[in-house]
Amino acid sequence: MQELSSLISTEDLYLFNTGQLFRAYRTFGAHAMEYQNQQGVRFVVWAPHAREVAVVGDFNSWTDDVAKLKLERFGTTGVWCGFAPGLSEGAKYKFELLNEQGQRFLKTDPFSFQSELRPKTASIVTRLDQHNWKDQSWMDWKSQHPPYEQPMLVYEVHLGSWRIYGPEQYRTYAQLADELVDYVKEMGYTHIELMPITEHPLDQSWGYQVTGYYGATSRYGHPQGLKLLIDRCHQEGIGVLLDWVPGHFCKDDHGLRLFDGTPLYEDSDSRRAEKPLWGTLTFDFAKPEVQSFLLSSALFWLDVYHIDGLRVDAVASMIDLHFDKPQSMKTYNRYGGTEHIEALNFLRKLNETVFQYYPFTLMMAEDSSSYPAVTQPTYLGGLGFNYKWNMGWMNDMLRYMEIDPSERSSHHSLITFSLLYAFSENYILPLSHDEVVHGKRSLLHKMPGSYEEKFANLRLFYAYWMTHPGKKLLFMGGEFGQFDEWKDFTELDWSVLQYPMHSNMQRYVKDLNHVYLRNEVLWSQDHVHQGFEWIDVNNAEQCILSFQRTGKQLDSTLVTVCNFSRNTHPIYRIGVPIDGTYRLLMNSDDAQYGGSGIHFVSEVQADSIPIHGKSFSIEVPVPALSVQLWKKE
Incomplete structure (x- = not known):
């Protein structure tokens, strides 16, 4: 214990065990450092129910029992720690755990900053302190201009299909720092929202089923490239938002599921843990160590990558114990209700923590529920977000626009109802990826009528959207009227720009964006x-x-x-x-x-x-x- 105390702080471990270690990534995981006059790597992992924990990797042939690094347990904290002299950045590793039943299995590091490119799954020792940031002017501007009274036009992007060279031949973060940023600036968008770039095993999950809450996916290159992309955005006056998924995680064997042989990150009650619609597991939000893990992940992206905001995914699924549950899996809270009290408390704590350190961060709830006061401060009983996606407006408007114009007169309330609640929350009006996949058709294809009428309807819809109270979000491809719905395995249909109606649509959206930016009446009083x-x-x-x-x-x-x-x-x-x-x-x-x-x-x-x-x-x-x-x- 004496030797371990010089490797990690006992105060940090106390805070971790009590849900108050908000930068746990500085303690846990793999960190290159000097210890007892030797350069090497310190490994720290939480696995309270494991009998043994070791580090194996390409430096010890993965299975060499003699050479593997055995970690030591730090008292009753459930934390294991060890130091590997001579190890350096770039080493690939996993944790080998022995459970109570005597079974050995390998797990990737929950705090890994980088992982191998799928289908490989090893963690990689990575330093993240080598980028020379040049965005101080952006940081200063942001701190002096609260978002409520500023324009917000968000361009939602899936990096694996915006532009690619071919199947699984992606643009790198560094390449996108030129191409994507130049395009977004020219079109007039104020922010880019990145669909999840946290590490994930399956491309088709689009990043919403995560294995690495601290790792920028290797699909698009080294983490340093992501910093370059974000830095370039900031230098051009463009904010960067990250889709962040604290509601659930995937079941892949190398990930968080049954991490030490027991339900550790997930709820021990399988009825609460399982999300049958998505085949994933819910975090145990009541567990202090899980709170430290998730809160630290949120701050990590703000600290290390200078992210300007988090779009918190699937809030409705987090706060409702019955969300997508068959009768046999329904549980109730201690008051007999269906609200997930621990998840609600976590979300309040999340927003309080983020705003404590970063008061000007955008914290946006993707919430399809009618839960009240999502964007009210926690001290007034709210959840503490500063924005909520207006899913009601989106559903009503898309339903209305799909109706043939000859029949719209009897559905007039679909386009007027939103103003009855438009100022009850701070809203973003989202036209996101979810509305142009799984057979829902692209926005253009949803429009009724002839070829020309489809474009006329979409132009009409966009202008109504732009002048309606609320900030704006548009998924890539919508700006030039992509006809096919989004395909995640290939790039956008840029080729349609050779046809006048599509190039005209792109010009229209660009001009409409700039009209929005130049006229403060369209955004300075969005919320009143x-x-x-x-x-x-x-x-x-x-x-x-x-x-x-x-x-x-x-x-x-x-x-x-x-x-x-x-x-x-x-x-x-x-x-x-x-x-x-x-x-x-x-x-x-x-x-x-x-x-x-x-x-x-x-x-x-x-x-x-x-x-x-x-x-x-x-x-x-x-x-x-x-x-x-x-x-x-």
Whole structure:
């Protein structure tokens, strides 16, 4: 014990065992260091029910009983520790554990910073302190500009299919630091959201079934390349968000499942542990050591990789004990309810911990439930996130847009209902990968009508989405109207850009993005009702909606006019809140975007003719399946 105390801190182990070691990755795992005047690697692992723990690897032929490094148990902490002199960065290793039944098995390091490229599974000793960051200006700017009053246009990306050379021939992180960042900046996005890049064994899981909560996947190169990618984003003023999956983990033998021969990271009650829909296991959120493991993982990506925010996956599945459970697997909390109390407490602790160290981080809940106060502070009884995905808006709008325009008048509430709750949480309006896979069809393909009408509907949808309160997220490929749904095994259908309608769509989305960025009325008051007002919400018969967005200055107004029908109105009068000149910012029916090209004047003067409860009004043409944005000069 005396010798071990000089290798690891007893205070760290106490904090780990009590769920308070928030940077456990500095203690656990494999760390190159000097010990007793020798260079080598320190190994630390939590395995309280193991009888023996050793380190095997390419340095001792994996199975050589004489040469393998046997670890020592640190008292009653359940932690094992040892030092391998002469070992250095790049060594491949696993933990060999002997369970109570006398069985030996190999496990990868839960705290591994890098792993072999699948299908191999060994952990790799890796240093992560060698990148010279050049993003201090971004960090300073971020600390002075809270996200609520800033534009947020997120481009969701799967690195294995954005652009590739061929099957399993991926762009590296370093290559994407040029190609992807240049594209995102040109298109006007403010953030990139990376679908999970934590290490995972199966490509088709898209990273949502994790084995390495501290390891950047080797599919795209060395972890240093990921730092280069993120650093370049920050230098270009682009934030980076990471899909993070604390709700469940995969069952692969080399991973966390039955880590020391017993349910260690997962709940010991199989009814709570199993997620039958996904074939995965739920973390035991009540266990202090599991809390230390997960909280440290969250801070790790912020500390080491300068990630700007975490999109916490599948929150609804975490907080509901009955989520996707057959009757035989249903359990109840101590009050007889179905809320997963330990998971709810973990999420509150997660957000409190992250904001304690990084107050300006984006913590976003991907939550399809109706659980209240997700984005309220924990001291007010909320879960403490600062954003929630608005799944209700997304489902209603996609359902509405799939309806043929001739039948939309009887479904008008689908596009208006969201404003009844739009300010109850801080929302992101997501058009994510989940909506364009598994036979759901691409966004363009969902649209009804002829070839031209499909594009017109999508342009209409995008402009309504852009002017609706809430931050925005679009999955890659949506910006140029990919016709096929997303295929994770090949790259996006970039070839369709040779066709005018697709290239016009890309130009339209780019211009729409930049209109959004330049006009603070579209984002400075996203979360308060003062930033939005209906002008005409009741014209279901003609399927026409009009509303205004208002900025922090009272005379800062933008009027949106949406026509969801096939009928064109050469003259249409709309109430406006202020007298003066209104300038056309955007017309989705413009010929340059593939529209009909109906002539529009660039500006109109308000008349003193009351309508729609307003003292003034303007007359404008309203083409079929179109949106116009008019800004008060």
